[in-house]
Amino acid sequence: MLPSRFFRSLIAVWLILLAPTTWAATTLAAVASDFTKPMTEIAAEFEKVTGHTAKLSFGSSGKAFAQIQSGAPFEVYLSASEKYPLELEKSGFAVIDSHFVYAIGRLVLWSATPGYVDAQGEILKTGNFKHIALADPSHAPYGVVAEEVMKSLGVLDKLRPLFVMGENISQTFQFVSTGNAELGFVGLAQVIDVNNGKASAPAHAPYLRPVGKIGSGSGWIIPDNLHSPFRQMAVLLKTGAENPAALALVDFLKSPTALAIIEKYGFGLPQ
Amino acid sequence: MLSPADMATLWLTFKVAGIATLLMLLFGTPLAWWLARTHSAWKGVINAVVALPLVLPPTVLGFYLLVLMGPTGIIGKFTSWLGLGTLPFTFPGLIVASVLYSLPFVVQPLQASFSAIGEQPLEAAATLRASPWDTFFSVVVPLAKPGFLTASILGFTHTVGEFGVVLMVGGNIPDKTRVVSVQIYNHVEALEYTEAHWLAGVLLLFSFSVLLVLYTVLKTQPVAHPLK
Numbered sequence: 375m376l377p378s379r380f381f382r383s384l385i386a387v388w389l390i391l392l393a394p395t396t397w398a399a400t401t402l403a404a405v406a407s408d409f410t411k412p413m414t415e416i417a418a419e420f421e422k423v424t425g426h427t428a429k430l431s432f433g434s435s436g437k438a439f440a441q442i443q444s445g446a447p448f449e450v451y452l453s454a455s456e457k458y459p460l461e462l463e464k465s466g467f468a469v470i471d472s473h474f475v476y477a478i479g480r481l482v483l484w485s486a487t488p489g490y491v492d493a494q495g496e497i498l499k500t501g502n503f504k505h506i507a508l509a510d511p512s513h514a515p516y517g518v519v520a521e522e523v524m525k526s527l528g529v530l531d532k533l534r535p536l537f538v539m540g541e542n543i544s545q546t547f548q549f550v551s552t553g554n555a556e557l558g559f560v561g562l563a564q565v566i567d568v569n570n571g572k573a574s575a576p577a578h579a580p581y582l583r584p585v586g587k588i589g590s591g592s593g594w595i596i597p598d599n600l601h602s603p604f605r606q607m608a609v610l611l612k613t614g615a616e617n618p619a620a621l622a623l624v625d626f627l628k629s630p631t632a633l634a635i636i637e638k639y640g641f642g643l644p645q
Numbered sequence: 646m647l648s649p650a651d652m653a654t655l656w657l658t659f660k661v662a663g664i665a666t667l668l669m670l671l672f673g674t675p676l677a678w679w680l681a682r683t684h685s686a687w688k689g690v691i692n693a694v695v696a697l698p699l700v701l702p703p704t705v706l707g708f709y710l711l712v713l714m715g716p717t718g719i720i721g722k723f724t725s726w727l728g729l730g731t732l733p734f735t736f737p738g739l740i741v742a743s744v745l746y747s748l749p750f751v752v753q754p755l756q757a758s759f760s761a762i763g764e765q766p767l768e769a770a771a772t773l774r775a776s777p778w779d780t781f782f783s784v785v786v787p788l789a790k791p792g793f794l795t796a797s798i799l800g801f802t803h804t805v806g807e808f809g810v811v812l813m814v815g816g817n818i819p820d821k822t823r824v825v826s827v828q829i830y831n832h833v834e835a836l837e838y839t840e841a842h843w844l845a846g847v848l849l850l851f852s853f854s855v856l857l858v859l860y861t862v863l864k865t866q867p868v869a870h871p872l873k
Contacts, residue, residue, distance in 0.1 A: 436834040505734055510817055513834035538734045538816030541830070548708065549816065553716040554733040 398425040399619035402447055404438035405430050406454035406606065408479065408516065408543045408561040411568075412639040413452065419635070420626045426619035434542040436513045442467055442611060449614025450623050452476060452606070454543075455515040459609035472610035476627050478642030479604035480562040481519055484593040486551050495594040497557065498529050503536065507549040507558025510539040515604070516546070520559035522601040551591075559596075562640030565589055598642075605644070651844050653820055654828040661736075661824060662804035665743040669751040669800045670793070672744070677755035678781075696753070698746050703809025710742050710814050734816040739824075742814045743804045750799040758792025759785065798859045802852055 405413045410432050417428040431438070431448065439458040442448055443465065451468070453459050456475075462468035483498070485491045497503075511517035517539065524530040538554075540546030543561050550558040567589030588595075598604075608627060614620030626632055633643055647655075676695070680688060698706060713720045714732040721731045732738030762785060770780040786793070808826040815822030817831070825848055832841035 434834060436836065440833065440836070504730075505816070507816070510831060510834070512831055513836075538818060541812055541817070541834075545813070548711065548813075549733075552712050552718075554711060554714075554731060555816075 401619035403450040404448040449620040475644035485557040503556035505555040507555035673751040681759035707810040707813025754795040758789040
């Protein structure tokens with residue numbers, strides 16, 4: 375018996391609905407927690423522009439690194455450091471020579487209290503605070519850079535007894551934003567006011583590209599010359615080498631659309 | 646092998662767990678006694694509140710403790726008013742968080758063993774003119790001994806194994822709030838797997854021995870029932 379006209383048209387509609395999903399693929403990316411806000415926005419744009427879907431898993435770079443080496447199904451890895459992606463290429467989990475710098479991290483000495491941190495960071499030398507928060511330097515890239523800054527300023531040994539260490543930069547931000555630590559080193563992306571993103575360069579560092587204003591509390595955007603370059607590197611993992619969505623995401627991260635978002639959140643752009 | 650820093654975290658962990666267990670027995674015993682005996686309408690509510698840490702993810706509990714005990718939170722304002730400062734990132738703060746987190750592991754076994762005693766031994770003691778305090782220490786405590794043993798060991802081991810709460814409330818400060826679970830996590834994050842394996846091995850051996858003692862001692866030597 376031939377299917378009725380109703381059924382044939384139903385099948386046609388179903389095929390039409392199915393069509394876009396067959397060439398729109400989905401990829402899963404592991405993303406350093408400091409890049410949460412920009413990446414969420416980039417993924418939304420990515421879906422609009424390419425039709426592919428990017429699912430994001432946020433966490434510490436070190437954790438994602440260990441998970442990838444244990445067979446996690448991530449296809450693209452956006453690390454907060456250079457170390458892990460290069461290591462993954464060496465150990466055969468990432469596609470050789472697929473690594474690239476997607477953003478330059480910027481650090482802020484921030485307090486939830488307005489007027490607490492001065493524009494030159496003098497408070498590090500003179501301040502009378504009980505706790506200073508930073509990400510744990512033993513594994514978190516933001517912590518390593520924070521230590522370098524304090525070393526450059528000659529206050530590391532003096533401040534070390536006041537350290538409270540977050541497991542990652544998001545937790546460090548929670549320590550400061552809840553007021554439990556008077557101040558701390560957080561990522562610029564966490565405290566930037568994106569609606570005011572076109573402010574002028576900070577007075578103490580006119581050589582910097584214009585960066586956004588800090589949204590709440592008070593902060594000192596740390597000049598780049600106080601620490602080693604904070605390059606954040608991404609890599610295409612072998613699990614995603616055949617997935618058009620993974621390849622497209624890697625390309626999209628280098629697109630002007632993505633770069634504009636990255637800059638809006640206070641990251642530096644790769645040279 | 647274990648470094649001095651690893652040893653320091655082990656010592657700190659046992660100190661936290663020991664003090665927290667004593668405090669939980671101190672507060673948990675009257676609470677469990679009340680819960681076991683009361684017919685109050687509040688019983689269900691209090692039971693649910695005590696059991697909450699079993700359900701809440703530890704980092705969620707830790708986050709709210711951080712907010713509540715911070716300078717803008719209710720508990721933080723209270724402790725500041727008392728002149729104690731705020732609790733996060735301090736050893737006392739870690740104890741408070743551990744007590745809240747592990748309390749159901751102490752209260753529930755105690756409550757169960759108190760309920761199991763029933764009315765008869767208490768009425769018998771009363772007819773012999775024993776005061777309520779005398780009854781409690783001479784009749785209830787010996788009868789509930791397995792409950793106390795289970796409560797102490799579960800409370801202690803659960804505090805040793807806690808991670809999410811201390812990570813949030815403690816701030817990972819060496820010798821002050823960096824306990825063994827956080828140290829293992831740090832080793833793993835820093836890709837120091839050998840050090841992590843050693844420390845995890847010690848912790849595993851310890852936990853297994855304690856639980857083995859709990860289950861073998863309680864099974865092979867049940868506490869004699871004095872009224873039988």
